[in-house]
Amino acid sequence: EPEVTQTPSHQVTQMGQEVILRCVPISNHLYFYWYRQILGQKVEFLVSFYNNEISEKSEIFDDQFSVERPDGSNFTLKIRSTKLEDSAMYFCASSEGEQAPYFGPGTRLTVT
Amino acid sequence: DQQVKQNSPSLSVQEGRISILNCDYTNSMFDYFLWYKKYPAEGPTFLISISSIKDKNEDGRFTVFLNKSAKHLSLHIVPSQPGDSAVYFCAASGSRAGNQFYFGTGTSLTVIP
Numbered sequence: 001e002p003e004v005t006q007t008p009s010h011q012v013t014q015m016g017q018e019v020i021l022r023c024v025p026i027s028n029h030l031y032f033y034w035y036r037q038i039l040g041q042k043v044e045f046l047v048s049f050y051n052n053e054i055s056e057k058s059e060i061f062d063d064q065f066s067v068e069r070p071d072g073s074n075f076t077l078k079i080r081s082t083k084l085e086d087s088a089m090y091f092c093a094s095s096e097g098e099q100a101p102y103f104g105p106g107t108r109l110t111v112t
Numbered sequence: 113d114q115q116v117k118q119n120s121p122s123l124s125v126q127e128g129r130i131s132i133l134n135c136d137y138t139n140s141m142f143d144y145f146l147w148y149k150k151y152p153a154e155g156p157t158f159l160i161s162i163s164s165i166k167d168k169n170e171d172g173r174f175t176v177f178l179n180k181s182a183k184h185l186s187l188h189i190v191p192s193q194p195g196d197s198a199v200y201f202c203a204a205s206g207s208r209a210g211n212q213f214y215f216g217t218g219t220s221l222t223v224i225p
Contacts, residue, residue, distance in 0.1 A: 004155070031210050043156065043201060045212035055210035091155050097209040100146045103155035 002026045004104035006092050012110045013082055021077045021107045023092030032075045033093040033101050034067065036060075043091070049075065082111045115139050116204050118216035126224050131189040133219050135202035138183065142204040146213065147176060147187045150199045159200075160187070163207065192223045 005024045013019050025032050034046040047057040049067055066078045075094075079086055087110050093101035117136045125131045133147075143164035148156035162169040162176045162185065169176050175188045189196055199220045203213040 033212075035215075042217045043203075043215040045214070048210040048212060050210050056212055058212060093155075095209070098144070098207050100158045100161050101213065102158060103148075105155045106153075 002028075004092055004094055004102055006090075006104040006107050008107060009105070010108045010110070012112065015084055015111055016081050019079050019082055019109065021079075021090050021092075021109070023075045023077075023104055024073050025075055025092065025094030026102060027073070029094035029096050029102075031055075031095045031097065031101070032067075032069070033095075034077045035091045035093060035103075036088040037091065037106075038085075038088040046077070079109075082109075084111050087111045114217075115142075115214045116202060116216040118200075118202060118219050120219050121217070122220040122222070124222045124224060125192045127194055128191045131187075131192045131196065131221055131223070133187040133189075133200050133202075133221065135185050135187075135216055136183060137185075137204050137214075139204070139214075140183070141206050142214075144205050144207040145176070145178060145185050146203045146205075147174075148201045148203065149196075150201060150218070156201060189221075192221075194223045194225050197221055197223050 007022045032049045037043045045058050047061045048055045064080045089106040091106045092104045095101040146161045147159045150156045160171050160174045178185045199218040201218045202216045205211045205213045
């Protein structure tokens with residue numbers, strides 16, 4: 001069964017450093033998403049991406065965040081200058097269209 | 113701003129009985145609803161969906177009911193099995209592709225053998 005994959009599974013970084021989280025969405029899906037879950041809190045939307053551009057973003061997705069689809073398979077989330085409060089599980093998801101997004105296993109980001 | 117609420121943080125049910133998980137939403141523009149199941153250290157796994165043109169959708173042991181006038185949906189699992197023990201999230205969206213889904217805070221279900 002096709003699945004969304006994410007690397008790395010755990011990333012530790014120092015405050016102020018840049019991080020790139022990587023995702024390989026399901027191959028025939030057209031919509032890509034990043035969500036995050038801070039420990040003990042709910043899953044929060046960051047951004048959706050379609051046809052090589054952002055289709056929607058939340059207030060969390062400020063200028064420190066960017067997304068890119070550098071080739072036909074990868075989808076990345078970059079945080080330019082990490083803050084302590086960016087520590088969370090980051091989930092990539094993809095969907096064919098209006099159907100439910102399928103989530104990857106997540107990357108645990110720890111900012112020290 | 114909690115547009116989707118799951119007021120029961122936890123639920124315990126005997127194996128073989130029915131589990132009922134509830135979810136309320138505030139935004140009348142939501143017209144597509146999802147339930148996800150999540151195990152620790154894994155991503156959410158899609159279970160079942162319902163659009164606002166329906167009031168019920170079934171898939172095997174899982175049934176979702178939607179009451180649009182009350183802005184309420186529920187997930188019924190029958191019969192419950194120990195492997196169903198997980199955190200269950202409801203999520204809601206306008207149905208335009210690429211729209212964000214708003215998630216509830218989750219209900220931790222424990223099915224007791």
